Every structure is written in structure tokens, then in C-alpha cells.
Amino acid sequence: MNHSPEPFDLRRLTRRFNEKFGTQPENEPSVFHAPGRVNLIGEHTDYTGGLVFPCAIDRGNLLLIRRNDDNQFRFASTNFDLMAQLSQHEIEQTYGDSWINYPLGVIDQFRRRGITMSGLDCLYSGNVPNGAGLSSSAAIEVVTAYAINTLFDAGLTHMEIVKLAQAAENDFVGMKCGVMDQFAVTMGQANHAMMLNCETLDYRHVPLNLGENAIVLANTNQRRELNESAYNDRVAECGRALGYVQQRIDAPSLGAITEAQLETVKPIFADDHIAYQRARHVTGENARVQAAVNALENDDLQAFGELMQQSHASLRDDFEVSSKPLEALVSHALKHPGVLGARLTGAGFGGCTVNLMRRDMVDSFREDVGNAYREETGLTADFYVITPSNGVEEIRS
Numbered sequence: 001m002n003h004s005p006e007p008f009d010l011r012r013l014t015r016r017f018n019e020k021f022g023t024q025p026e027n028e029p030s031v032f033h034a035p036g037r038v039n040l041i042g043e044h045t046d047y048t049g050g051l052v053f054p055c056a057i058d059r060g061n062l063l064l065i066r067r068n069d070d071n072q073f074r075f076a077s078t079n080f081d082l083m084a085q086l087s088q089h090e091i092e093q094t095y096g097d098s099w100i101n102y103p104l105g106v107i108d109q110f111r112r113r114g115i116t117m118s119g120l121d122c123l124y125s126g127n128v129p130n131g132a133g134l135s136s137s138a139a140i141e142v143v144t145a146y147a148i149n150t151l152f153d154a155g156l157t158h159m160e161i162v163k164l165a166q167a168a169e170n171d172f173v174g175m176k177c178g179v180m181d182q183f184a185v186t187m188g189q190a191n192h193a194m195m196l197n198c199e200t201l202d203y204r205h206v207p208l209n210l211g212e213n214a215i216v217l218a219n220t221n222q223r224r225e226l227n228e229s230a231y232n233d234r235v236a237e238c239g240r241a242l243g244y245v246q247q248r249i250d251a252p253s254l255g256a257i258t259e260a261q262l263e264t265v266k267p268i269f270a271d272d273h274i275a276y277q278r279a280r281h282v283t284g285e286n287a288r289v290q291a292a293v294n295a296l297e298n299d300d301l302q303a304f305g306e307l308m309q310q311s312h313a314s315l316r317d318d319f320e321v322s323s324k325p326l327e328a329l330v331s332h333a334l335k336h337p338g339v340l341g342a343r344l345t346g347a348g349f350g351g352c353t354v355n356l357m358r359r360d361m362v363d364s365f366r367e368d369v370g371n372a373y374r375e376e377t378g379l380t381a382d383f384y385v386i387t388p389s390n391g392v393e394e395i396r397s
């Protein structure tokens with residue numbers, strides 16, 4: 001149950017690359033890395049223009065990539081058996097329901113910007129648990145965008161890479177995600193989290209002075225119930241809520257509304273309690289992000305942990321994105337004496353919880369919570385102590 005990230009073996013991965021795509025001593029692959037991310041607080045607020053507080057983590061996706069001149073785009077991964085070779089014409093459409101759609105969406109965005117490429121060989125290798133809600137998809141998108149930007153001298157800034165990667169997921173993959181995942185993966189800074197306003201894209205890095213504490217992720221290993229429809233339903237419900245609010249308040253986004261303002265227009269929601277609940281979560285969550293950052297800057301980790309718990313309750317009751325396994329993990333975590341706070345993280349319906357706790361009690365946490373969780377659900381949780389890390393970067397040219 002004690003999982004530390006396995007270091008990437010570049011020599012072994014280069015051999016794999018050459019086995020799949022052929023050896024070209026004069027054209028060795030370049031290597032890039034993008035991390036996953038965990039959101040410490042501020043969930044389902046990014047696509048409403050609200051506040052989030054994520055950090056990049058010491059797990060992610062490595063990309064070995066090489067330009068070719070044969071008009072073929074080849075994609076392979078050490079994590080999946082599927083390998084694809086596509087022509088220029090074939091990259092214009094989605095490739096079933098495969099992970100390959102993430103790099104295809106990025107290539108599509110570059111083509112829209114006038115960046116043409118004759119072909120690419122791409123080998124991905126990730127150590128982010130699949131389906132854990134730690135943004136392995138955003139890591140794939142961002143590392144691909146950063147690599148293409150570098151190889152083709154496209155001249156995009158980091159901010160432009162963020163927007164391109166988000167557009168790839170919105171327009172090509174069809175998931176109407178907000179900007180948080182791609183932003184955190186691109187802009188992450190070691191030993192910091194960032195408070196990001198998803199409407200204005202103003203952000204600041206905040207040191208994570210955890211002292212004797214640690215951030216521990218617990219993966220439910222629940223079969224994810226989330227699909228594009230369920231996620232997009234929440235996006236639509238928040239859009240509906242904004243429509244009600246804008247009947248009385250001139251607001252650019254739901255994330256710009258305060259809790260007090262929402263209460264003044266509550267009668268408008270008389271026939272749509274679901275939309276009101278979604279809005280109540282968003283306004284409350286934005287306030288919790290601000291309070292959590294203030295608590296962290298004042299070294300009040302107890303208050304930070306309490307805000308995490310309030311966030312989870314709102315995600316469960318007002319946003320309705322929790323699940324029985326997530327509830328089991330959070331409830332058992334909060335019974336452990338070393339835990340300051342616990343909440344689901346990511347889109348919900350499965351995936352991970354994030355826990356703030358005493359570092360010297362991590363081993364007993366794994367054992368006690370893991371056993372209680374298995375007894376209640378029949379599932380085996382995995383636990384990861386994570387380190388806030390840097391964003392996307394080139395490893396080897």
C-alpha cells in the first residue's frame with residue numbers, strides 16, 4: 001500500500017522507443033515531462049470562473065518524441081497496449097474512445113494555428129494512477145503541446161500552452177473542463193500550490209509550509225462512474241444557475257458571485273432547486289479557497305483541514321459528486337488521530353481523496369484506514385505521499 005513514484009528509466013524507454021519506431025542515430029527523441037496535479041481545495045469551480053488551489057505532484061507523464069518526414073503520426077504508451085499509426089487525414093478525427101485523442105486534440109489545435117507537421121513518433125510513459133482523478137489527461141495534453149511548441153519553434157508562451165491544451169480537451173475530446181488542470185500542470189512550482197482565478201487567470205504561488213505534516217492521496221480504486229455526460233451535466237446546471245443570477249445581477253460568471261449575493265436572488269430559484277444547490281456550492285467553495293489560503297499563510301493548518309472537510313460536505317450534498325467508496329475513505333480518515341482534513345479531490349464519482357495529516361502517522365493511517373475501507377467496501381485503496389513539484393519541462397533534447 002506504500003507507493004512511491006517509480007523513477008523513469010530513460011535508457012529503457014529509449015530502447016522501447018527505438019523498438020517501436022526504429023533507430024535513427026542522427027535523430028534521437030527529445031524527452032519532456034509534465035506532472036499530474038491534485039487540487040487541495042476549490043472543486044468544480046474552475047469552469048464557473050471561480051477560485052481553485054491546486055499543486056503539481058511528483059507523478060506525471062514522460063514523452064519521448066521525434067519528428068519524422070513520412071506523413072505518419074505514431075502513438076504508443078508503456079501503460080496501454082494500444083498503438084496507433086495515423087495518416088495526415090486520419091488525425092483530423094477522434095480515434096474511438098482512446099487516450100490517443102488527447103495528443104490528437106493538441107495536434108489539431110496547432111494545425112488550426114497554422115503549425116503544420118509532416119509526422120511525429122510519440123512514446124508516452126506515465127506513473128499517475130489511471131482513473132484516479134489526478135489529471136493524467138491534462139499531463140498528456142500539456143506535455144504534447146509543450147513538446148510540439150519546442151520542436152517546431154512555435155513560440156507559444158506558457159499561458160498560450162495552457163489555453164491550447166484546454167481547447168484540445170473541450171473541442172476535440174468533448175470534455176467541457178475548466179482551465180485548472182492544464183494550468184496547474186503547466187505552471188506548477190516545487191513546494192508551492194497556486195491560487196488561481198479561473199475567470200481572469202490571475203494567479204499566485206503560495207508556499208506549502210507543511211512542517212511536520214504531509215499530503216497523502218488515497219485512491220478508492222473504484223470503477224469510475226464519471227463520464228462526459230455526468231460531468232457536462234454539472235457544467236450545464238451551473239450555466240443554468242448563472243442565467244438565473246444574471247436576471248438580477250450583472251455578473252460575468254457564477255464564480256464572481258458571493259454567498260451573500262446568491263442569497264439575495266434565492267427566490268429566483270424557486271422552481272429549480274438543483275441549480276440553486278450547484279450555485280450554493282460554487283459560492284461557498286470560492287469563499288473556502290480564500291479562507292484556506294489565508295489559513296495556510298498564517299500557519300493555521302488546523303483551520304485549513306476544517307475547510308477541507310467543509311468542502312467535502314458541500315461536494316457531497318450540494319454538488320452530488322461523491323460516492324460510497326469516497327465517503328468510506330473520508331469518514332475513516334477523519335477517525336484517524338493524525339488527520340487534520342480529508343476531502344474528495346477531482347471530479348468525483350470515484351478517484352481519490354486528499355488528506356492533510358501528521359507525517360509521523362502516515363504508516364498507521366495506511367494500515368488503519370486501508371483495513372477499515374476494505375472491510376466496508378471490499379475494495380483495496382492505494383496511498384501516496386505526494387510532493388508538490390514543478391510544471392512541464394524538457395528533460396533531454
